Amino acid sequence: MLKKIAKLDSGTVLITGDGKRIARIYLNAWAKRGKRILAEYLPFQVDGDVYIGSPFESDEFEIYLIVNPLSRSKAEREKLKEWLASHTDRLVLLYERKYVKDSITRYGIKEFVDYLIAYKRETVGFERLDVMRLEEGKVAESKTYVRRY
Template sequence: MGLRLTDILYLKSGRILMTGNPRRIARIILNEWAREGWRILAEGLPFQIEGDVFIGDPFENENFDVYLILNPLARTGNERERLHSWLDSHRDRLVVLYEHKYVGDSITRYPLRNFIDYLLAYRRETVGAEIVNLYRLENGRVVESSKLVRRR
């Protein structure tokens, strides 16, 4: 049947990279997790979340169910290594990596691809459509993908 957004919604653990500033989709998913009673820790909030969200440094705080990390691709040197190490050691948690810039098929250029399970690439087209490319990755390689188009 293919990969669907609901596959991400019902995850219990995994690392999801959302690119292209997909505020609405990320808000829906994080709101649902908050309604489920999951404890969420965010580096910052690029959008409103209904429910309890703690703001803080994910590298310094354990015992949360969901982590929201902002702009992981903009990190350099030691910050990037620290993030990769942290992601590798937190495979049992849900981690949303929220990136403002769009990255789709070009994810293969980034070492972060080896640490994520899903890539949600959001793009708004000038012709009144929103496109979401959803990829499932294993060991840095795309193993499944789907494309969702919403016309306005």
């Protein structure tokens, strides 16, 4: 399922739990395919050209990076939901630092998320990655990846 996400041309991917490495991998994979990326700001290093600016003011890019969408005020989340509804033909990466997995059902944004990647670093020496494909806000497919370090 992780490879399927790297090959996406449109849709919304939400990465939670401060998974910088996985977000960087996806942005680099999409940039290598010649996609133009617009980011609010970059919380990590990305290879290739990334433009910095507000995604709400430009429709000229194929990929958008929006940082901490769930930590915003209710008014900003409503604005983001409207923007996502009008940009279903684009690829949007929502990068959230806080960990959200099952509690995604509390957020109205769940209706627009196609894939949820919940990253968690466990204290016993491994990382856990829960990947879920969502349809209309409900889990349609789920897979868990574990990596020891």
